[in-house]
Amino acid sequence: MMNICFWMRRTAALAVASLLVGCSLLKVTVSSGDPLPREQTAARMLTRGFYYDLSGEVARAADSIGSASADAGVRLAAVQWKIRASRAAVTAAMQGNPDVAMADMWILCRRMNASFAARPDSLLFGAQSPVARAAAARLERRAARLARQALPGGRYELMEEFVAGYVAAHPAAPVDGNDNTLLAWIEFLRERGVEPDYSTGSIAEVLSDINDRVSGQTQQIANTVGWTKEMIDIRLGQDSTRSQLGARLDSLERHFGRVVVVAEHLPEVSERLLTEINEQAAQLMETMNASVDNAFYGLERQRRELQQYVSDEREALIGQLHEAGGDLLRTALDALPALVGxxxxxxxxxxxxxxxxxxxxxxxxxxxxxxxxxxxxxxxxx
Known part of the structure; x- marks a missing residue:
C-alpha cells in the first residue's frame, strides 16, 4: 500500500512538472530596472549627506545652548529643537524621489531660518538665541548651494521658484511636521511644461535606498531616545521633592551596602544599621506624605479662595443690580408727574x-x- 501511494505521488509530481514546462504562457522574469539619471543620483547622495550634517550641526548648536544656559526652560527648548529638526530632516531626506527630497530639505532650512529670525529671544533660547539663528542661516545657505551643485541650471531655477512659492504659501510646517510636496512638485513641473521623471532606479539602487532609509530611521530613533532621556533628566532636576527623594534613596542604597559588608561579622552593627535604615525609611515616607499633604492643602486653599472670590463677586453684582433697579425706579417715579402733565x-x-x-x-x-x-x-x- 505504501509503495502504491509513493508511486502515485511521484506520477502526479511528474505530470505537474511536464505541464509547467510545456505551458508557454508561464514565464517568470526579474527586471533589473532602469538606473536613475546621473543628476538624480548625485542629488540623492548630496541630500542624504546633508541630512547627517544638518543633524550634527543642530545637535552641536543645541548642546552649546544647553551647556551655556542655566535656565531649565532654555535647555528643554534646545533638546526639543534637536529632536524636531532631526526628525523632520530624516523624513525629508529619505524620500524616494531625489528632487522632492532636496526640495523638502531646502524648505525645512528656509522655514527654520525665517522662524528663528522673526521670533524674539524670549520665545527662542534667551541669550543663546544668536547661536541658533547663525546655525539656521548657515544651513539654509548650504541647502541652496547643494541644490545649485546637484541640479542643472534650468532645473535649479525651477526648484528655487518652487521652494520660494511653497514657503510663502505654507510658512509653517503641518501639525505632524511632515510636508507632502510630491504632488505639489509634479503639478508645478507640469504647469511649467516639464514632464516629471518617475523612475525609481535599478534593483541595486532600490536596495541601497531601502538600506539608507532603514539606517537613517534607526539612527534617528536612537538619537531621539537619548535626547528624550536628557529631557527627563532636566525635568527631574527641576523638582526639589524628587531630588530629595532621590537623595534619600541613594542614602538607603549606601546603608544597604554597608549592611551587606558587615552583616556576617558584626551582628550588633547590623542591627544598628537596620534600625537606622528603618529611621531613614520612616523619614522618607514622612517626606512623601508631607509633600502630598502640602500639595492637596494648597489645592484646597486655592479652591476655597476661588469660591470665596466668586461668592463675593456674585454678592457685589447682585447688590449693584438692586441699586441700579432702585435708581431706575426712583428716576421713573420722579419723572412721572412731569410726563403726565x-x-x-x-x-x-x-x-x-x-x-x-x-x-x-x-x-x-x-x-x-x-x-x-x-x-x-x-x-x-x-
Missing part, C-alpha cells in the same frame, strides 16, 4: 385744535356769508 397739556391742545378749530372756522365763515347776504339785499332795495 405734558401728556394732559398736549391732549388739551389737541382737543382745542380738533374741536375748537372747526367751530371757530364755521362761525367765521357764517359771519362772512351773512354779511355777503346783507350787502346783496341792500343792493336790491336801492
Amino acid at each position: 405734558r401728556i394732559v397739556f398736549w391732549l388739551v391742545v389737541a382737543f382745542l385744535v380738533i374741536v375748537g378749530g372747526p367751530f371757530a372756522l364755521g362761525f367765521w365763515l357764517g359771519g362772512v356769508r351773512q354779511r355777503a347776504r346783507d350787502r346783496a339785499d341792500g343792493g336790491r332795495r336801492s
Whole structure:
C-alpha cells in the first residue's frame, strides 16, 4: 500500500512538472530596472549627506545652548529643537524621489531660518538665541548651494521658484511636521511644461535606498531616545521633592551596602544599621506624605479662595443690580408727574385744535356769508 501511494505521488509530481514546462504562457522574469539619471543620483547622495550634517550641526548648536544656559526652560527648548529638526530632516531626506527630497530639505532650512529670525529671544533660547539663528542661516545657505551643485541650471531655477512659492504659501510646517510636496512638485513641473521623471532606479539602487532609509530611521530613533532621556533628566532636576527623594534613596542604597559588608561579622552593627535604615525609611515616607499633604492643602486653599472670590463677586453684582433697579425706579417715579402733565397739556391742545378749530372756522365763515347776504339785499332795495 505504501509503495502504491509513493508511486502515485511521484506520477502526479511528474505530470505537474511536464505541464509547467510545456505551458508557454508561464514565464517568470526579474527586471533589473532602469538606473536613475546621473543628476538624480548625485542629488540623492548630496541630500542624504546633508541630512547627517544638518543633524550634527543642530545637535552641536543645541548642546552649546544647553551647556551655556542655566535656565531649565532654555535647555528643554534646545533638546526639543534637536529632536524636531532631526526628525523632520530624516523624513525629508529619505524620500524616494531625489528632487522632492532636496526640495523638502531646502524648505525645512528656509522655514527654520525665517522662524528663528522673526521670533524674539524670549520665545527662542534667551541669550543663546544668536547661536541658533547663525546655525539656521548657515544651513539654509548650504541647502541652496547643494541644490545649485546637484541640479542643472534650468532645473535649479525651477526648484528655487518652487521652494520660494511653497514657503510663502505654507510658512509653517503641518501639525505632524511632515510636508507632502510630491504632488505639489509634479503639478508645478507640469504647469511649467516639464514632464516629471518617475523612475525609481535599478534593483541595486532600490536596495541601497531601502538600506539608507532603514539606517537613517534607526539612527534617528536612537538619537531621539537619548535626547528624550536628557529631557527627563532636566525635568527631574527641576523638582526639589524628587531630588530629595532621590537623595534619600541613594542614602538607603549606601546603608544597604554597608549592611551587606558587615552583616556576617558584626551582628550588633547590623542591627544598628537596620534600625537606622528603618529611621531613614520612616523619614522618607514622612517626606512623601508631607509633600502630598502640602500639595492637596494648597489645592484646597486655592479652591476655597476661588469660591470665596466668586461668592463675593456674585454678592457685589447682585447688590449693584438692586441699586441700579432702585435708581431706575426712583428716576421713573420722579419723572412721572412731569410726563403726565405734558401728556394732559398736549391732549388739551389737541382737543382745542380738533374741536375748537372747526367751530371757530364755521362761525367765521357764517359771519362772512351773512354779511355777503346783507350787502346783496341792500343792493336790491336801492
